[in-house]
Amino acid sequence: MKKMYDGTYIEWEVDRQSGSWKEKMQKIAYGIEQFKAYYDNHDIPAAVLRDKGVPIDEVVYESRYADLLVVDAGYSPGKDAARTPTTFIEELLTKAECPVIIAPDDFKGVEEIVFAWDGSASATFAIKQFTYLLPELREKKVSIIQVREDERDRGAAKQRLSEWLSNYYTHVGWDELDGPVNAVLLEYCLGKKGAFVVFGAYGRSMMSRFFQRSRAEQVIRTVAQPFFIAHHS
Amino acid sequence: MRKILMALDGADLCKESLVFGIYLSRLTHSGITGYFLKINRRMSFL
Numbered sequence A: 001m002k003k004m005y006d007g008t009y010i011e012w013e014v015d016r017q018s019g020s021w022k023e024k025m026q027k028i029a030y031g032i033e034q035f036k037a038y039y040d041n042h043d044i045p046a047a048v049l050r051d052k053g054v055p056i057d058e059v060v061y062e063s064r065y066a067d068l069l070v071v072d073a074g075y076s077p078g079k080d081a082a083r084t085p086t087t088f089i090e091e092l093l094t095k096a097e098c099p100v101i102i103a104p105d106d107f108k109g110v111e112e113i114v115f116a117w118d119g120s121a122s123a124t125f126a127i128k129q130f131t132y133l134l135p136e137l138r139e140k141k142v143s144i145i146q147v148r149e150d151e152r153d154r155g156a157a158k159q160r161l162s163e164w165l166s167n168y169y170t171h172v173g174w175d176e177l178d179g180p181v182n183a184v185l186l187e188y189c190l191g192k193k194g195a196f197v198v199f200g201a202y203g204r205s206m207m208s209r210f211f212q213r214s215r216a217e218q219v220i221r222t223v224a225q226p227f228f229i230a231h232h233s
Numbered sequence B: 001m002r003k004i005l006m007a008l009d010g011a012d013l014c015k016e017s018l019v020f021g022i023y024l025s026r027l028t029h030s031g032i033t034g035y036f037l038k039i040n041r042r043m044s045f046l
Helices: A019-041 A055-063 A087-095 A121-133 A155-166 A181-190 A203-216 B015-028 B041-045
Strands: A002-004 A007-009 A046-050 A068-072 A100-103 A112-116 A141-148 A172-178 A195-199 A227-229 B004-009 B032-037
Touching: A019 A046, A019 B004, A019 B015, A019 B032, A055 A068, A055 A087, A055 B004, A055 B032, A068 A087, A068 B015, A087 A100, A100 B015, A112 A121, A112 A181, A121 A155, A121 A195, A121 A227, A141 A155, A141 A181, A155 A172, A172 A181, B004 B015, B015 B032
Parallel strands: A046 B032, A068 A100, A068 B004, A112 A141, A112 A195, A141 A172, A195 A227, B004 B032
Antiparallel strands: A002 A007, A100 A227
């Protein structure tokens, strides 16, 4: 217990002499060795950073100086199913200062790019970020999914986006879907194997629903699609 | 070259995400920076 000003609070301290702390440090050291060895075996340069304080704050800070931040799909659900699964990911998606990719658990390659687009600045921003950051994928088939939730005419914006995309991609198609946006997008994405899915506006809520659904169906470890999420602040 | 940062739980490394890292690295001709967390990820929300 600590007293400060006119309040009292509990200050937690890590017991660095405890067996569990030492065991965890050993596991991390082993994990870092595995990480380095794995990429070394594949001739990929790998560097290591270690956290010092609050993970979310530090990851967000590091994202400021990165082009892409990758987290694994199992990171959010964790191993303790009783906990809220997506808090870290949701917070990261909100605060990260570069686009975030949720890595799949069962990656088989990219056959297609799926852009979820609702005409918003955020969705368009995500498409542009993806295009600028991963120009190597410009030969892939592109599908833009647009969910019609209302009667608003987005024809003019659709035309503008089509023109922009034609500067970068050669195989662009549109899929127009009707229904509640989250449910429709979820079904569409779950059925798209080999797709790299790009979200702007829907990203945070979609990921939450995706993992809730995955958990409900006990397929958490077989998420097959990488998700690219960027938000326009 | 792009800077690709991968947030990893050091005590429970996810091999599948490393596989995706290989794909991204080869696609972009970039290295990978692993950011290892030592504090349980959930503690940050307390």
